[in-house]
Amino acid sequence: MTPELQQLREFTRRHFLERCHLGLANMFLASMARGAASGPDNPLAPKKPEHAPKAKSIIYLHMAGSPSQLELWDYKPELQKYDGKDCPQNLLEGKRFAFIKGVPKLLATPYQFRQHGQSGAWMSELLPNFAKAADDVCIIRSMTTDQFNHAPAQLYLHTGNPRFGYASMGAWATYGLGSENQDLPGFVVLVSGGNNPDGGKSLWGSGYLPSVYQGVQCRTQGDPVLFLSDPEGMDRGLRRKTLDAIRDLNSMQERRFGDPETQARIAQYELAYRMQTSVPKVMDISKEPDSMHKRYGTEPGKVSFANNCLLARRLVENGVRFVQLFHWGWDHHGSSRREDIRYDLPGKAKVMDQSVSALITDLKERGLLKDTLVVWGGEFGRTPMRENRGGSYGPWVGRDHHPYAFTMWMAGGGIKAGLNYGETDEIGYYVGRDRVNVRDLQATILHLLGLNPYRLSFAYQGLNQRLIGPTDEGRIMKDLLA
Amino acid sequence: MPPRIMIAILACALGAQAQAPVDYQRDIRPILAKRCIACHGPDEHGRQANLRLDTQEGATGKSGGYAGIVPGKSAKSRVYARITDSRRPMPPVGPRLSPQEVDLIRQWIDSGAPYTNHWAFERPRRPVAPAVSDPKWPVVEFDNFVLARLDKEGLRPSPVADRYTLARRVALDLTGLPPSPEMTAAYLKDTSPEAYERLVDKLLASPQYGERWARVWLDLARYADTQGYEKDNRRTIWPYRDWVIRALNSNMRFDEFTKLQLAGDLIPQATEEDLIATGFHRNTMTNTEGGTDDEEFRDAAIRDRVAVTGQVWMGLTLGCAQCHTHKYDPISHKEFYQFYAFFNQTEDSDKPDDRPALKLANASTLILKELPENQRRKTHILERGNFLTPGEEVEASVPAAFAAFPKGAPRNRLGLAEWLVSKENPLTARVTVNRFWARLFGKGIVESEEDFGTQGTAPANQELLDWLATEYMRLNWDGKAILKTIVMSATYRQSSNATPELLEKDPTNRLLARGARFRLDAEVMRDQALAVSGLLSKKMYGPPVMPWQPDGVWQVVYNGERWITSEGEDRYRRGLYTFMRRTSPYPSSMSYDAPTGEICTMRRIRTNTPLQALTSLNDPVFMEAAQQLALRTLRETGKSESARAARMFQLVLARPPEKEELRRIVSLHREVKKDLARKKASAEKLLHYDRTLYKADLEETVIADARKEGGGWRYATEDPGDGWLDAGHDDAGWRTGRGLFGAFENEERQKEVATSWETDTLWLRHEFTASERKLSDFRLQVKTVSGFEAWINGISAAGSPQERTGYYEYPITSAAERAIRPGRNVLAIRVVRNHEKKSGQSFDAGLVATRPPDFGKAGRDDADRASWVVVANAILNLDETLTRR
Known part of the structure; x- marks a missing residue:
């Protein structure tokens, strides 16, 4: 066993000794002596958090490509005035953009903004449903990141490092807390929008952590989990018979060879068998009432963001710790009609507005919102300038990548509802006050889950690797906490 | 449960927290490095109070400076007094040392303030084999170190594993494949004392050896067939993968293997092969996303090469020194960039075209190429590791703490490679034999x-490791020889069966009182399944395939x-x-812990x-x-249920089943x-x-259609009368022709026509023989702009009133399929033009079927076979x- 797993085991064992009364502890030790002395105990067994968690589960809605905050959340009347004017030089000096060349023009939003709810949150007309949830969410308009390209920015956000090979937030949460439902994966990933996010599967990978903690991608078409269905011709009855024989033969071998790992293997095969029933059950939204489908805009059997939102609720309801959604297609550069903020964004926003609002309401009605943290955002923001790819303007309108200011929102478990946090400057270029960096977001999320972001670490390559990186700059944002 | 066991486990659980004696390297050096050395360290200019704390001579005043430490007497040591001073504590900035830190320093001074060098940074010395309780047990000299350790613990080694187990174990370890039934049989038949050695030699000589150990190396090389990052486009670097396989199979010595991969381009008169070898460091990722700074990702690639070189050859975490001096190991920030300078002179940059490449006969592969003399880059220390903030300029050099740069070696990658494999280098041989050991025993002697x-983790048995390291160098880095030494040993050949006593005493088998048992690697698991079922292709080399x-x-x-x-055997x-x-x-590999090639993977965590x-x-695979x-078993075995069960079991596990196992399989x-x-x-x-x-x-x-150059149709253009579609009809008077039948106005289309047909109706017959092996799932493949109807042996088989573009497949009715007999059969077709002749008309057809699986003489009972x-x-x-x- 690796030292890491050893540590893990040590942790679980101590945790049991501390928490369980003697009978249970005895049982646990008995099973260790019999079977698992050198085999891994279940590394996904629930673990005690460092402090009482505010959020038991998290639904992280990542809009891959990065939606424009200036069309949705961040109202800038000044920018309207400067529409079509050259961007001031001092905002361009020493800056690197993905596509902008030379001096671009400032760009007003074509959408109307209004204030909503008690909190007076500004939102654009593209969010008619979400506007009604204004008092349930905390909108952070002062987000910043260090990366201005999709893959590095997504990796930085989800794994704490812009390069490949690091452990994702969901993997960290599962490593630190285990899984509540042993018949379902603890960390589920749902992807919509026609493509994987740019950072690929590394965004839910386990990096240097054992691969048991990586996210399990569930799908709404075909097998919900890869290789979940029995092969053609093998029905449940035959599968059961096969597994019985495998168990019996493994037990014979364990008696002869004495390797406790064999017991662990038998257990995993039994869990796989249970997952074959439990996963399709939770993934099957066809039995949800019509009213629910109407509310979310779901269509069973399709791959859609709406379906994934409804699934997120079902998964959380069933004890899944970390549900990560990626919805691709928000990269509105204005280089084609499909990337135009006037022609494409409204459609994307409409779907998102409906399903996300439905999710918040649904969670609230079921009493799940109070201990489910919902996070929404892209990997960076978009420029207040109109993108001039190749140095000139064509027929389409869009904005380039912008790491210096963007908007995210959070709701539920432990978050102050109805809070408008942070501000950008008059044209939305820089953060004006109450800056929140991606590191702060990571620290805050781990904190809400009951983990200590500074202590949650894993020894690898001579360093104590952490989600929040090597320095302690990431802050738990007390202002955002309920 | 017996209370004794419970106590043992509790003790073990608590043991983790028990106090160990203070260790300079583990406990003291990090405190000094972090809190003291900046002002009391090697830097003469910045040194305060003439006190130096990073060497014993300095700290005790022997080198002429201020004596801060009196060994053995913390009460008399100024260092201790100052760190505990309540008014003006040292260090003057930052928080005070914690009570634990202060206590560690006190204990260390009281124990004589020893400044020890880290074990792995001293050259390995060949240890003398100790006397052991059972002089007959050791087979190889290093077995003595293992047994001596067991003697000390009062343990006995396990008996030698049975021959079936041994054959499968050594075959999987050396070739990544289970032994073929023939190989196992030959080994079992050979009763001479050299039988096992002969098996080992055979395996080491097989080409599959190179494939297995290449996979091990490719984990380190972060090999992949794409560029990485966002676009992750395909790149061609598989010739490098093939180079590794060939190098291992030809048993290239590790020093040569190292030099070619790090600097094949710098070797005088470098051959094509030498250049391909440099692909090792071209496996770094390329970022071609919009707006990326090429220099930023070129810099990232160079750092990766530095870090990977340090990891792979020396087990060093050099990468930790890219932002600041290494916190724990003797690698300064400057030394990182001196090392970096070796790699900073190559032509490749972060560009989508992935230049430079070497043109080969059938591909073009990525290689390293040194910049011409007049284009050399200057290397600077990058402040806080940021490529935008270069600091002091540095020259290529190696960290001072390990070994001197070889005299006369060039200050380039070739010289660096010579330094890595020089016998002065304390780490390369150790790290390499440890890797061999880990692949054969499931974990390294040094687990990290x-x-x-x-x-890192301390070696479970340092003498064992050092013996192997020195032996490897004595054998002049001969990989096959050192592997053979290990697998011939008594230690390796022990049974892996574990007794409750052993499990209690040594649950993780650090002491090696039994053989190793661990789950197969992802690739081995798949290869094994393919091999035992007879599917595995032995084809080697070439472009990657898509199963x-x-x-x-x-x-x-x-x-x-x-x-x-991919098609066929690919x-x-x-x-x-x-x-x-x-x-x-590849999804199934991922779930079994295979790496993605994004980073250098020194070990796979199972x-x-x-x-x-x-x-x-x-998984359908x-x-x-x-x-x-199943088919293989049915083909190769008689009809008895237990004979089949036993055969299948033995094909997979390379041993006969026990009686109870056989009973359970039969049931x-x-x-x-x-x-x-x-x-x-x-x-x-x-x-x-x-x-x-x-x-x-x-x-x-x-029946072949025109695409397959088929022919042999009998055809008539006038009504042949009743019975024409029966098999027995005499068609001797019919004409003979081949497809396409028809006529077109358009000249181009007319060229496709092989047999002219201009009437309204066409009658066709074609004989075919159904082979002994019963075909099934018959389909008619038809190209027509007319309607048609088909019969087999007089039974209606298929038809369509419509035209279709191109060849279209029509399944044969099950009644017609049932009518197919071994021997002679007849397909009869009537084609009726269903439109007024416009531009033309045509018809062609062929008959295909699916080959059934080969059951041998397994009988016809589907339920039984399935x-x-x-x-x-x-x-x-x-x-x-x-x-x-």
């Missing part, structure tokens, strides 16, 4: 294979690259030939998850292996057979499982199958 520094994988997994954002399942190649896309790795169970139970294993077969007798469709699907994956491949042509597929699925999923023991 990636870190031999002060933060079957589920739809929808491979999603590529930008370049539209598709996963197109589906069944060994795992190391599978196309490796960094952002979309996990045990339900997703793995789902993969080996249900494993299921196809089960089907083929599974009976249960399944009973079940399948009632489920004909299930039985059919299991038996023909491969069809669901690749139907076209199993297709057999019965149930062996289920049994095979179970046997391929036994813990013992997935494990090497």
